[in-house]
Amino acid sequence: MRWLPSAILLVAAALALANAGRLSSYWMHVAIIAMYYAILAASWSLLAGYVGLFSLSHVAFASIGGYTSALLIQWRHLPIPVGMLAGVLVCGALGGAIGWVCLRMSGPYLAIFTLGFSEIVRITISTEDDVTAGMAGLHTDGLFTAATRLPYVYAAFALLAVSLLLMGALVRSRWGLFLRAIREDEQAAAASGVAVARCRILAFAIASGFAGLAGGFYAHYIGIMTPSVGDLDEMAKLVVMTVIGGMERLPTAVGGAFVVQVLLELLREYGQWRLPIFGVILLLTMRFARNGLITPFWLQFLRLGEARVSALPAAPTLPQKEPGT
Amino acid sequence: MSGRAELVRGAGVVKRFGGIVANDAVDLVVAEGDLIGLIGPNGSGKTTLINVLTGHLEPDGGEVVVRGARMGGRAAHVYAGLGVARTFQLTQLFGRMTVLENMLVPGLTRPRSAWDEVVRRAHRYLEFLSLAGVAQLPAKNLSGGQQKLLELGRCLMLEPAVLFLDEPFAGVHPRLRDELITRIRELHQGGRTFVVVDHDMESILRLSRRLVVMARGRKIADGAPDAVRADQAVLAAYAGL
Numbered sequence: 196m197r198w199l200p201s202a203i204l205l206v207a208a209a210l211a212l213a214n215a216g217r218l219s220s221y222w223m224h225v226a227i228i229a230m231y232y233a234i235l236a237a238s239w240s241l242l243a244g245y246v247g248l249f250s251l252s253h254v255a256f257a258s259i260g261g262y263t264s265a266l267l268i269q270w271r272h273l274p275i276p277v278g279m280l281a282g283v284l285v286c287g288a289l290g291g292a293i294g295w296v297c298l299r300m301s302g303p304y305l306a307i308f309t310l311g312f313s314e315i316v317r318i319t320i321s322t323e324d325d326v327t328a329g330m331a332g333l334h335t336d337g338l339f340t341a342a343t344r345l346p347y348v349y350a351a352f353a354l355l356a357v358s359l360l361l362m363g364a365l366v367r368s369r370w371g372l373f374l375r376a377i378r379e380d381e382q383a384a385a386a387s388g389v390a391v392a393r394c395r396i397l398a399f400a401i402a403s404g405f406a407g408l409a410g411g412f413y414a415h416y417i418g419i420m421t422p423s424v425g426d427l428d429e430m431a432k433l434v435v436m437t438v439i440g441g442m443e444r445l446p447t448a449v450g451g452a453f454v455v456q457v458l459l460e461l462l463r464e465y466g467q468w469r470l471p472i473f474g475v476i477l478l479l480t481m482r483f484a485r486n487g488l489i490t491p492f493w494l495q496f497l498r499l500g501e502a503r504v505s506a507l508p509a510a511p512t513l514p515q516k517e518p519g520t
Numbered sequence: 521m522s523g524r525a526e527l528v529r530g531a532g533v534v535k536r537f538g539g540i541v542a543n544d545a546v547d548l549v550v551a552e553g554d555l556i557g558l559i560g561p562n563g564s565g566k567t568t569l570i571n572v573l574t575g576h577l578e579p580d581g582g583e584v585v586v587r588g589a590r591m592g593g594r595a596a597h598v599y600a601g602l603g604v605a606r607t608f609q610l611t612q613l614f615g616r617m618t619v620l621e622n623m624l625v626p627g628l629t630r631p632r633s634a635w636d637e638v639v640r641r642a643h644r645y646l647e648f649l650s651l652a653g654v655a656q657l658p659a660k661n662l663s664g665g666q667q668k669l670l671e672l673g674r675c676l677m678l679e680p681a682v683l684f685l686d687e688p689f690a691g692v693h694p695r696l697r698d699e700l701i702t703r704i705r706e707l708h709q710g711g712r713t714f715v716v717v718d719h720d721m722e723s724i725l726r727l728s729r730r731l732v733v734m735a736r737g738r739k740i741a742d743g744a745p746d747a748v749r750a751d752q753a754v755l756a757a758y759a760g761l
Contacts, residue, residue, distance in 0.1 A: 388629030
């Protein structure tokens with residue numbers, strides 16, 4: 196019965212997709228933007244939640260991914276998917292480079308460093324208006340020519356699903372175990388044979404690549420890239436989404452992105468007051484539910500159909516030293 | 521050590537922290553089958569020497585050779601890959617990961633390791649260390665003594681040639697200390713090599729076949745426990761004991 200939660204999720208996703216056409220254009224837009232943030236939240240949780248690298252440059256990578264794709268398409272007339280792929284690769288390479296530079300940094304030092312990088316990116320994009328069109332915004336080609344937003348809903352869903360499958364495979368592999376070990380204790384991880392530097396660089400590269408993918412999609416959905424895509428308000432929003440959902444699991448981070456984005460829309464009548472409301476929720480989450488508000492529900496959901504733990508074998512035996520070690 | 525393979529050699533190891541010389545031209549050879557007790561007063565440089573010999577600190581002078589390979593500048597995980605395992609003075613576990621996951625991490629870093637085989641081996645070691653019943657608990661929930669046992673288990677998952685144990689008996693209940701000593705003896709008889717640092721002289725003397733004494737960053741004695749205990753330099757360093 197361990198397949199039950201997966202089966203429920205699949206059925207729910209199929210039902211949602213089958214009924215997506217019934218949504219109004221406005222709610223389709225909300226769903227698409229929520230899925231954009233969901234990719235960002237999941238990839239940021241990979242970095243901050245799994246490895247403990249509290250980077251504040253994640254939305255800057257989304258911005259770089261979007262601008263890379265938009266500019267390459269403008270200059271080289273590449274197909275949009277190729278432009279998006281180029282954005283992913285550029286972000287992956289840059290993310291790896293940032294990971295390498297930050298190898299000996301953690302906690303507040305890493306946060307300040309990545310904050311500085313993020314601001315450099317934003318200001319450079321704002322200033323170099325000959326290339327990026329600055330604050331006026333860089334117009335981009337749309338991924339689809341259809342009059343409805345429905346194809347974008349499907350595309351966003353496909354990108355989110357593929358991203359989650361790839362990141363999920365990573366965190367369930369031995370590499371996921373190594374990343375969590377690094378989060379817990381870098382020195383002990385190294386003593387256990389984990390190549391800490393390689394893993395940290397890899398985590399930065401992969402998470403930044405997914406941020407670049409989200410940014411590329413956003414650029415070709417919204418139709419215009421502005422420096423505000425990578426500004427600190429956006430990063431703060433991403434942190435709120437991920438922390439409220441639960442930053443140590445991909446699905447809870449995704450859940451946080453959906454819940455916060457939908458609530459932001461539902462609370463629009465409160466104007467700017469909805470932002471302090473989320474600030475208070477964030478503070479309460481950090482104080483009383485550090486694993487996130489969605490995590491307990493997610494864990495309960497996973498227990499559906501879970502088999503009881505089987506008894507362990509008895510009779511202790513002394514393991515012998517392997518030959519040649 | 522005639523006829524026995526040399527596993528780790530520290531040659532003229534020098535390590536300074538600002539104006540303090542923590543290791544002052546220390547030579548130490550660990551050969552296959554050794555069970556070394558490394559003792560010395562507080563601040564004598566024992567932990568620094570272990571940190572250097574396991575790749576966690578880069579020496580300022582001298583060199584470290586592991587199984588014939590000069591290790592200059594290599595990262596700690598390379599030492600682990602060559603079969604050099606260690607525990608820490610203050611236990612360092614992956615606290616929010618389960619006991620079993622703590623064991624899997626080193627097992628899975630070994631080349632060509634298969635997940636199922638590593639899980640089976642982890643369960644065997646957990647049985648051996650009397651930790652099988654807590655395999656699914658977060659490591660931070662274990663008692664101090666169980667945490668020391670788990671740290672030893674984590675080392676064993678590397679199938680190491682040599683284990684450096686830094687104060688394994690510190691703060692451990694006497695019953696668990698006896699269990700640790702028994703396990704170390706059994707593992708030594710099974711072919712493992714150990715270097716054990718501790719202040720618990722009774723345990724060290726019960727355990728070790730060779731005693732190395734450090735004082736003020738230097739190695740002042742190295743030999744059979746009975747001979748070392750009668751050494752005047754050692755008695756002077758331990759004046760008052």
